[in-house]
Amino acid sequence: MTETPPDDALSDAPAADPTVLDDHEVVFDVNDLDVYYGSFRAVEKVDLDVREHEITAFIGPSGCGKTTVLRCFNRMNDLIETARVEGEILYHGVNLYDDAVSPVEVRRRIGMVFQKPNPFPKSIYDNIAYGPRITGMKDGLDDVVEKALRRAALWDEVKDRLDESALGMSGGQQQRLCIARAIATEPEVLLMDEPCSALDPIATARIEDLMQEIKSLYTIVIVTHNMQQAARVSDRTAFFTVDVNPDSDFRTGKLVEFDQTETMFSNPSDERTENYVTGRFG
Amino acid sequence: MAITTRLATGPDRAIEITRAITGRGTDPKGAIFRALLQIALLISVLLLIVLLVDQVTKGWDVLSTRFGAFFQGTLRSRPDDPTIGIAQGLVGSFWIAIFTAGFAFPTGIAAAIYLEEYATQSRFTKFIDINIRNLAGVPSVVYGILGLSVIVNTFGLRQGAGGTLMAGGLTLAILVLPIVIITAAEAIRAVPDSLREAGYGVGATRWEVVRHHVLPYAAPGIITGTILSLARALGEAAPLILIGAVSGRLASDPSYLDVGQLTERFTAMPIVITTWAGRPETEFRTLTAAAIVVLLLVVLLCNLTAILLRNRFEKKRGS
Numbered sequence: 001m002t003e004t005p006p007d008d009a010l011s012d013a014p015a016a017d018p019t020v021l022d023d024h025e026v027v028f029d030v031n032d033l034d035v036y037y038g039s040f041r042a043v044e045k046v047d048l049d050v051r052e053h054e055i056t057a058f059i060g061p062s063g064c065g066k067t068t069v070l071r072c073f074n075r076m077n078d079l080i081e082t083a084r085v086e087g088e089i090l091y092h093g094v095n096l097y098d099d100a101v102s103p104v105e106v107r108r109r110i111g112m113v114f115q116k117p118n119p120f121p122k123s124i125y126d127n128i129a130y131g132p133r134i135t136g137m138k139d140g141l142d143d144v145v146e147k148a149l150r151r152a153a154l155w156d157e158v159k160d161r162l163d164e165s166a167l168g169m170s171g172g173q174q175q176r177l178c179i180a181r182a183i184a185t186e187p188e189v190l191l192m193d194e195p196c197s198a199l200d201p202i203a204t205a206r207i208e209d210l211m212q213e214i215k216s217l218y219t220i221v222i223v224t225h226n227m228q229q230a231a232r233v234s235d236r237t238a239f240f241t242v243d244v245n246p247d248s249d250f251r252t253g254k255l256v257e258f259d260q261t262e263t264m265f266s267n268p269s270d271e272r273t274e275n276y277v278t279g280r281f282g
Numbered sequence: 283m284a285i286t287t288r289l290a291t292g293p294d295r296a297i298e299i300t301r302a303i304t305g306r307g308t309d310p311k312g313a314i315f316r317a318l319l320q321i322a323l324l325i326s327v328l329l330l331i332v333l334l335v336d337q338v339t340k341g342w343d344v345l346s347t348r349f350g351a352f353f354q355g356t357l358r359s360r361p362d363d364p365t366i367g368i369a370q371g372l373v374g375s376f377w378i379a380i381f382t383a384g385f386a387f388p389t390g391i392a393a394a395i396y397l398e399e400y401a402t403q404s405r406f407t408k409f410i411d412i413n414i415r416n417l418a419g420v421p422s423v424v425y426g427i428l429g430l431s432v433i434v435n436t437f438g439l440r441q442g443a444g445g446t447l448m449a450g451g452l453t454l455a456i457l458v459l460p461i462v463i464i465t466a467a468e469a470i471r472a473v474p475d476s477l478r479e480a481g482y483g484v485g486a487t488r489w490e491v492v493r494h495h496v497l498p499y500a501a502p503g504i505i506t507g508t509i510l511s512l513a514r515a516l517g518e519a520a521p522l523i524l525i526g527a528v529s530g531r532l533a534s535d536p537s538y539l540d541v542g543q544l545t546e547r548f549t550a551m552p553i554v555i556t557t558w559a560g561r562p563e564t565e566f567r568t569l570t571a572a573a574i575v576v577l578l579l580v581v582l583l584c585n586l587t588a589i590l591l592r593n594r595f596e597k598k599r600g601s
Binding site: 074076079081104105107108111112114116118119120121130131134135178181182184185 | 402403474476477478479480481482483484485486487490494495498499599
């Protein structure tokens with residue numbers, strides 16, 4: 001599981017049962033999404049659905065906008081001043097970019113794990129307790145911390161050193177801590193932006209196992225550079241590509257194909273998807 | 283390929299490889315560069331040591347024989363007056379430091395937080411940023427003129443012929459304000475975005491991200507910068523001369539506790555030093571040197587505090 005031969009993607013794909021998958025409720029309904037940075041269109045016309053208790057993977061070459069789209073799901077792009085979104089992302093039917101929507105509340109329900117582990121320079125305990133604390137929680141923090149660490153499969157490793165700085169942990173532990181931190185606010189969705197790109201294969205395998213374990217509790221969207229990872233962990237896969245405008249050198253990301261992972265890797269309908277998943281480019 | 287190489291390793295090969303990888307033991311250009319760097323460092327350290335030794339030697343008569351009296355004495359016109367000393371200058375500088383810290387630190391740090399964390403990046407904010415950098419380079423005499431015309435004359439912070447201690451403190455606070463803003467802004471800019479994202483990611487508001495993550499992380503840098511700017515304010519004479527710090531006799535009774543002095547006329551350490559240095563009597567040279575040593579010690583103490591605080595906060599930050 002830890003070392004994946006590059007040509008063995010198909011056999012690792014989860015045995016998805018299509019009829020069951022389609023019963024899952026839609027959490028995010030993305031319609032005609034364009035994202036701009038200033039006047040430059042970074043992503044155009046994205047249409048996809050993210051369903052409950054599934055793992056949805058975004059794959060594609062660098063610069064194809066998969067991270068940009070992911071960061072729209074919890075309004076993280078708001079932090080980039082020039083970023084602008086057109087089209088809609090319906091979260092249980094509510095447009096996330098409606099004026100009345102508060103990004104702070106959105107992020108409490110839609111947690112995020114970043115590419116590089118980014119624990120706070122605080123103790124392990126305080127890292128987990130931070131989210132609940134800022135929502136005003138004072139009692140029962142110990143239980144919340146333990147529960148989150150257990151879910152993130154980290155409890156046994158750190159239960160005796162909760163007061164120690166999180167910065168002293170290994171990279172893989174730090175990333176699981178970040179997952180635990182995201183879980184502690186009891187979100188419905190976990191967004192993961194290449195969570196394993198800074199980790200070794202063993203730590204990667206632990207995170208992947210963890211994702212399978214917590215999938216029944218959360219809805220997960222993961223961006224990954226690693227096709228095998230998408231094949232291994234996800235139920236649905238969105239393949240993005242990038243169009244380079246020869247005149248301006250602007251690169252615009254596009255959604256090529258979105259389907260159940262099994263279909264994407266065994267019988268893609270678009271030639272570009274096939275070329276990518278068979279390793280012919282990217 | 284790798285295997286065949288290993289198999290072929292015999293005595294001849296070992297000699298060949300030894301020669302190849304031990305060829306250039308010396309690096310003359312590198313050695314010269316390193317020596318130049320060391321000389322540069324030596325020059326700066328030596329200059330400081332020479333200055334200190336020179337002043338301590340010159341002022342030793344005063345420092346060794348009447349140390350206590352020198353600290354308690356006041357400005358006198360005759361150098362052999364047993365009550366001559368720097369008390370008024372120290373008290374003036376003390377209150378100027380308090381005023382600078384109380385006014386320039388909060389204002390400057392707040393401005394820096396706004397510029398870095400709240401203001402949208404536009405041509406206007408860039409313009410402001412450039413202007414603050416220019417202000418930090420404006421000669422201190424110009425701030426003296428500003429203090430005289432605006433603070434002393436327009437706001438009326440004066441008593442008789444010259445500005446009050448408050449006017450002096452305010453002028454120096456304005457003088458160091460741009461430096462405080464720049465150093466604080468640099469420290470805030472050095473906070474990694476990943477930390478902000480971590481905060482926003484769990485649903486923190488902008489205020490919470492700034493208060494809980496950005497400021498604690500930037501604290502060592504902010505504190506160092508601000509304390510160093512305080513040392514700068516303590517050493518400035520020119521603006522104080524312009525707003526009318528007293529250089530002759532000053533009737534006030536110096537006290538570190540009396541806030542009432544803020545509305546009185548004042549003097550400060552750099553003023554005492556420039557005044558004494560300009561006097562013809564040879565005894566004043568000794569007094570000047572002794573006063574310089576005291577001022578240097580105060581400034582060094584400031585810097586030491588800055589370093590200690592920095593270490594403490596960095597430890598707290600855990601990096």
